[in-house]
Amino acid sequence: MPPISQKFALYSHPSEMEPLLPGEHRLGPLLEQAHDLMRSGGRLAGMCQPEALRGLRSQLRAMHSYYSNKIEGQHTLPAEIEQALRNDYASDADKARRQRLALAHMATEASMEVHLPQWDWAAVWSPRMLQDIHQDLFARLPADDRRLSAQEDPLHPGQLRSQQVSVGRHAAPDAGKLPAFLQRWSQFYASTRRGELQVLAAAASHQRLAWIHPFRDGNGRVARLHTHLVLSHLGLTNGTWSLLRGFARSHDAYYAHLAAADEARAGDLDGRGSRTERGLEHWIAYVLGLCLDQVQFMTELLALEGMRERIAACLAYEEQVVRQGVRHEALRALHYLFATQGELERADFKAMLGLGDRLATAQVSALLKRGLLDSDSPYGRLRFGVPQHALRFYFPRLWPEAEVQ
Template structure:
């Protein structure tokens, strides 16, 4: 499976126009945040989250769902701009983990920072700095004294992988081992999933087109069960050389690879041309927002071609309707108001596809859903 994932991810990336992928990236950051917080038992409906982001009020910016989006975007931008400088080993650095945690929890409400005995967790502080041991469910995390040495050892082992296949497997295994160490008093799940997303992005597998957190939320019970199984001690003399079970870790890696494959295939199927064209036709015909806006059936074809191409001129887009110029102009105006078409300015020459949450949820079935 590790050999097929790069091929599937490459197929997906090659099938989506760059400008469309760029705009889907905003949607998938929100999706990652929604599901990563969903796994932690916190729910904010995506449509509401989207509106809160736009308001950018101080009381909104401390919401963990919003800081997750901002953190992912910030680190993706750094990766993109400094890809030649950032080594694979850097992706496992202790300071990077502390930066993730600090950015995710900076400005958080006291209720989200409160840990044992009513104390407030300091964002970015490791357990060996706070000198705290923790028990999560039935998992007794390693003693605080060994947190940094263990993190350094994980970087040494998994950061030394030097080919894409080995790096993929290293990222999947590190996901469990980092969760096992439990380096922070709280918030470790969010940090671990952020690290995995960015590691996959670093090797060209993680992208703006699919969400690993969505896949983990869909199989949350199995996710936790696989994590727990890999926490166990060796099952005998043939089960690896360390203290923890190697067989359990291998099973966890296989599970993670299957989650990645499932989510890549989900987006590939949703973006397949025949399916996309038929779904858009039904959306334009039956969705009340399009009906109230008076969008004609020809609008489905115009939006479909815009999504496929990623960027078209205003003149070409109106021509897609094959209607009188004034009618086509009015249709474009309504689509702009709906947010399904975007323009940098009222008179800009070029147009781009838009994916407001309500539209994306119609275009991608079950994109945002509360999985049991």
Template sequence: MIALADLVRAMNCYYSNIIEGHDTHPVDIERALKNEYSTNAEKRNLQLEAKAHIVLQKWIDEGGLHGRTVSADGVREMHKRFCELLPDELLWVENTDNGERMQVIPGALRERDVKVGQHIAVSPGALPRFFTRFERTYSGLGKAETIIAAAAAHHRLLWIHPFLDGNGRVARLMSHSMLLDVLDTGGIWSIARGLARNVRSYKGHLAQCDLPRRNDLDGRGNLSEESLASFTRFFLETCLDQVKFMEDLVQPDRLRDRILLWVEEEIRADALPQKAGRILEAILYRGELPRGDVPDLLGASDRHSRRVVAALIEHAIVVSESTRAPLRLAFPAKLASRWMPGLFPEQR
């Protein structure tokens, strides 16, 4: 489960980057987590951006934001933790009207007026008041109410647009955290993939939600309630689609067959030693495998067993916290197309 959550975290980061127009493949994200960076400055910056996202989501998945996801402090801390890990080049935005460059301060509410598409965001002076209203509206809800409210909170945070940059990423991670809290998702599915695969509809719905209400039958506030309800349906249907996708993908028998078929092919190609599949099959069945059980499992000497284990670790297929700790299955991004087909595109 931990290894799968790590892979899904990379997937979430990849698709969130795609929405932002940044294409950093999970294989390159995985390299960044090992401090292996491209010599190309632009690609290296995007790897650092992806790594910052992964670090932030891991903190969220481990409960760092539990109980305060929609609080002003929680939202600002997400932004701060993300931006503090970015290279300086990614902490500047340009005013398209006059070309002025403005620095993004981690966790700091913006002090400038901004326009996003046709939407003019609330004035800087009104941000604290809107945050107070936001927190009061979306915190302390029951389970069903929180699931439904996740979509509305997603749009409303983007409409408030509290930061000079990074609002979209923070909103998607906020949604991830809200659903993690009430559904106990385990971090093994993500809304970001569904939104990225339907990005035109996603952005179109958000733009519609920015519009003022049309008449007295369209809610009681300033914004269109009908558009918000439509976005909520789209958002929740996207969530269900992603849950179904991951459910189909990780069915134990199918996952086991895909992994063992790959292992057999690697053994025939002399890329892995004989009987390596027995170790993976045992880990799939048990969850982890004590190293001391390997010789009996393989019917081999301690020396040969260590060689098989070393080969699996070298290929990043299994991991272990120490030379004596149990073996656990890893889900390396380079093998996702075989083990978890459809999770994300092949690397170009």
């Protein structure tokens, strides 16, 4: 991060990042957006059996890590992420570093999902949570991967920055005052109690956390992971969508809206705080619009009436082009797993194939080998699998970069 310029004055008091939410007179349209998001998110959450979505969630974590790397200008191809998951890293040192970073993101996101039920609203908003996310993410990387340059010391996971920084036109708050800024950020957003207002808090807090810039590096990654955590805690994502995809697919708008909300108040009609109220309002509207787009997109993809045809197309490709033993007779059983059951005993799945025992056993093996079925053990119950190579059939346009490969 570049050193602070002398032309910038350091922020030293938390009041200098006000407002943390727009005033009451500006909240109406935003609360309507939040209400629509809560209603749409709830409808999406009830569309599929949780077990049927485990394979999808795994692919979504890979996609999120890909998009987070892309936002940071540290591009990693979907195939390279899949290779890293098999412990197959590139010979190029920089590519391997980006692969490790992608896997660290996936592991941190998975860890947050596991621990989510244990955390209350106050814990989610605590400064400690931000440091824990930073710690979890960067402690998974070797020291050399945490160096910003060959001349600098490695980044210390979970540690607040001790130096002054500027990002573009924004000089971040005085490093010595960071605890006060983070405490104000935490107390304000944790105090939101109304459902729709909590959604607005999730959006606004992302911008203000980026403005505080609490870490030497990794601030964008932590802010995005934390916003994902808050939306998940509110029961809006159910592991089926993420704002990260929306941010990455509107990359320029993401940074433009962040920067616009950094600006100082523009006169008496722009709120009463130090920062622009209008800019924060536009940022929140942008975030909620992205959320609604992502929910609508996933709702269309998870519609049961379309999934049967998409599974059939995948099986036809497997049978006629790949030719590794997958047969079209698997359609009814796979669709049943996805649509209703979530998991099946192997004997029950084989019975639905309508094949003899030997052919049914071979078919289960072929589906497992291709990732179209998933199981926790060699004889365990079967789940609907979503390998990366099937995304273009099952969930077209979800991750276009993976489809190309």
